[in-house]
Amino acid sequence: MRLDGAEGKYSEKLNELMQYDLVCIAYKDEQAYYYSQKEIKPGNYTAISLTMIGKDELDQQLNSFGGQNQLAELKKEKDYFLFEIVDTKRQKHNMALQELTEKIRPVIFSCYGWMLYAK
Numbered sequence: 001m002r003l004d005g006a007e008g009k010y011s012e013k014l015n016e017l018m019q020y021d022l023v024c025i026a027y028k029d030e031q032a033y034y035y036s037q038k039e040i041k042p043g044n045y046t047a048i049s050l051t052m053i054g055k056d057e058l059d060q061q062l063n064s065f066g067g068q069n070q071l072a073e074l075k076k077e078k079d080y081f082l083f084e085i086v087d088t089k090r091q092k093h094n095m096a097l098q099e100l101t102e103k104i105r106p107v108i109f110s111c112y113g114w115m116l117y118a119k
Contacts, residue, residue, distance in 0.1 A: 002077065014042045021065055025058070025078060026050055027085055032058050036065070 003010040014020055022045070024035040033050035053061070062074055 014040075016042055023062070023065055023074070024048060024050060025081070027081060029089075030082065030085060034058055034061060036061060 003012050005011070020040050022035075022037045022040045026033045032053050032055065034053040035048050035050045037045075058078070059075070062071065062078070065071065065074065
């Protein structure tokens with residue numbers, strides 16, 4: 001299950017008859033942070049501390065959880081988050097370039113503004 005949260009708090013109703021493993025993955029830029037705990041029970045977990053982890057080590061850790069279907073979904077989600085981080089960075093860079101272009105265009109092409117009013 002993927003948990004949605006607000007203000008740093010995540011919650012989900014767990015079935016006491018099922019066994020759950022907790023896996024937390026967070027990214028700061030492209031650096032991954034990880035926490036896991038096997039066989040959790042319903043309750044509050046407040047002492048979760050994420051540690052920095054490398055890409056290959058993260059994949060190894062994820063391989064130890066769940067069946068093949070769960071593993072594939074977990075890796076797919078991890079890859080999507082990483083793609084989204086890189087793409088957001090790319091979009092911000094492109095916006096900064098566009099803003100710079102708009103600022104310097106009147107200086108470099110001083111007749112550009114004149115042409116706009118001449119139409």
